[in-house]
Amino acid sequence: MQKPLSRSLRFFASIFTFTSLLSAHLSLGEEDMSKPVITVEKKKDAKGNESLYMYIDGVKVHETDTTKQPLPPVVTPGDKPAAPPSDAVVLFDGTTKSFSKNWTDTQGGVSKWNVVDGAMESVRGAGYVQSKAKFGSCQLHIEWASPAKVQGNGQGRGNSGVFLMGTYEVQVLDSYDNQTYADGQAGALYGRSKPLVNASRKAGEWQSYDIIFHRPLFDKDGKVTRRATFTILHNGVLIQDHIGLSGGTGWRGPNAASEYKAHADKLPISMQDHGNPVRFRNIWVRELKDK
Numbered sequence: 001m002q003k004p005l006s007r008s009l010r011f012f013a014s015i016f017t018f019t020s021l022l023s024a025h026l027s028l029g030e031e032d033m034s035k036p037v038i039t040v041e042k043k044k045d046a047k048g049n050e051s052l053y054m055y056i057d058g059v060k061v062h063e064t065d066t067t068k069q070p071l072p073p074v075v076t077p078g079d080k081p082a083a084p085p086s087d088a089v090v091l092f093d094g095t096t097k098s099f100s101k102n103w104t105d106t107q108g109g110v111s112k113w114n115v116v117d118g119a120m121e122s123v124r125g126a127g128y129v130q131s132k133a134k135f136g137s138c139q140l141h142i143e144w145a146s147p148a149k150v151q152g153n154g155q156g157r158g159n160s161g162v163f164l165m166g167t168y169e170v171q172v173l174d175s176y177d178n179q180t181y182a183d184g185q186a187g188a189l190y191g192r193s194k195p196l197v198n199a200s201r202k203a204g205e206w207q208s209y210d211i212i213f214h215r216p217l218f219d220k221d222g223k224v225t226r227r228a229t230f231t232i233l234h235n236g237v238l239i240q241d242h243i244g245l246s247g248g249t250g251w252r253g254p255n256a257a258s259e260y261k262a263h264a265d266k267l268p269i270s271m272q273d274h275g276n277p278v279r280f281r282n283i284w285v286r287e288l289k290d291k
């Protein structure tokens with residue numbers, strides 16, 4: 001039989017547990033998980049196969065109809081990229097030494113990407129390149145240039161990508177006078193959030209991304225409790241304003257429905273081999289604490 005004292009102790013213990021759980025929940029942020037509004041619809045494709053189609057705030061992912069998904073307005077950026085600050089981890093300084101010290105292929109082996117004129121260059125068939133160091137939440141500066149010789153259209157022109165945690169793609173594409181679906185153009189969180197404006201420079205010119213990324217958090221069952229967030233400047237112009245990422249960015253066809261999948265707290269940064277010789281330079285990172 002329980003004594004009154006132990007009952008009252010249990011009562012206070014339960015209150016304590018409840019308030020601890022409440023404060024733990026609030027410490028993850030008071031994010032409204034109901035926005036943006038995500039809906040998924042089961043539809044048959046042209047071949048009669050059933051697919052899940054995802055809609056974000058009522059707009060189908062990869063919508064090509066510009067009356068339904070208007071293209072971001074074009075903005076001409078200023079002309080100065082950023083040098084690394086004193087507390088940055090420099091991942092690429094333009095030298096072969098820096099490249100081999102800091103980057104591998106996705107198996108951890110020697111990457112077949114080229115180092116040309118102070119830049120690392122994607123090589124068709126060489127696969128993604130990834131950093132040896134692993135990062136979670138971070139500030140990332142990276143510069144890139146699509147091939148000066150314009151070839152291809154839409155997603156086939158100067159396509160690469162910067163993948164935070166090797167998972168969440170900030171699209172790299174020659175989006176100067178090159179229309180594609182808005183959530184797949186330069187600076188898009190691929191298939192999840194179009195850029196606010198199109199701040200692209202011409203093909204062959206150096207461009208910069210400054211990315212402030214907070215990693216997603218997961219509970220012990222692998223369910224996301226805080227979405228990843230992105231704030232991005234493209235050539236110094238704000239293009240993603242503290243966006244909560246709506247699931248994974250991997251290509252799943254036009255349907256594109258994909259959920260978060262739980263992963264480690266830190267993972268490499270990677271860049272995509274999409275068959276186009278896109279170049280990268282001046283890559284540096286500052287780790288950020290999780291709020």
Ligand code: MG
Nearest residue numbers: 159160161172
């Ligand atoms: Mg890409």
